[in-house]
Amino acid sequence: MSRTRIHNLSISLDGFATGEPQSAEAPFGHAGERLHEWMFRTRFWDAETGASGVDDAFARQHGDSIGAEIMGAHKFGPPGWQDDPDWTGWWGPNPPFHTPTFVLTHRPRPALEMAGGTTFHFLTATPAVALETAREAADGLDVRIGGGASVVRDFLAEGLVDLMHLVQVPIVLGRGVRIWDGLEGLEAAYDVEAVSSPSGVTHLTFTRRAAS
């Protein structure tokens, strides 16, 4: 059974998954890389100097059994990337997705085949339709919702997410894009597990309850 999953989505104590303003120089705005430092210290991220442990165990679930990703326009590039026909994403010639990757945008362009198995497809679609498209491309494997925060929120609000892993970092960002807005009562559909790590972050796992 193909599931819809979210992994390694880092948020501040006050729930912001990114700061502001977002730009080519500062993709996460005033948050900088503070939301992701926990991940840089894992073996998953750096096989030479990274550490094993609970952070690493969570982080490396990211790619397991994933057959396609869906991401928002804000994740693919800085504001205005749609005006640059040469923009191919933040990640260089070999992006870390290695699957069909669907970019939601109001200004679609032709598909872009990269090295390493990543092909970017650009589409204008509702979350449900985008998921159907990605599910087909995933060929029996799972679909990852890659973010950013507003895309994650849209998929959660429509009840389309089976598994969500959030990482709460002990900082108060104060402004940016908040993951929780419009999701009152989200816990009714999920079992929620919290596990704090010696690194200071807390891993939150939302597992959708079986329909009763």
Next chain:
Amino acid sequence: MSRTRIHNLSISLDGFATGEPQSAEAPFGHAGERLHEWMFRTRFWDAETGASGVDDAFARQHGDSIGAEIMGAHKFGPPGWQDDPDWTGWWGPNPPFHTPTFVLTHRPRPALEMAGGTTFHFLTATPAVALETAREAADGLDVRIGGGASVVRDFLAEGLVDLMHLVQVPIVLGRGVRIWDGLEGLEAAYDVEAVSSPSGVTHLTFTRRAAS
């Protein structure tokens, strides 16, 4: 050295310490008692049926070495209590404070001596002045900021808090009074520890860093 402390302040994943609307029937609005169920299950709360463990250990720090409490008008009573000369708080004849307790209100009234050592004093004052008054009454012991959320926020924003214990409950309230607003960068002044409990809640401890 007398410290200023906050204990057992429960918040939702999205940072709300109370729901809405608050009334005599529903002091925490649509949150009901969901933010406090973790505490009702501790031995601290119920010596007969409650459990020991990490939740209990945190909960019972509430009264240790406390010589005075400061609370906001919203904690003392439902909207409009100032119009009821007979209102003496939610807690009956023997309130669980057992110290001088300072209620911040724009409509002060004469002090109210209750059983068990609690005397309610009503004052209009800035956080700093209220703290000075409570500190004097605490006679060398610590001062607790008892809430609600907006009072806690005011004291944090003015840098008056030495120790804060929050309890994050895995529910998304969506609306109410949020603890984090206006506190961007709060972590710069504190060491923050997160400990998740088998009960599902996560205890967050903010300890003010020594001035360097």
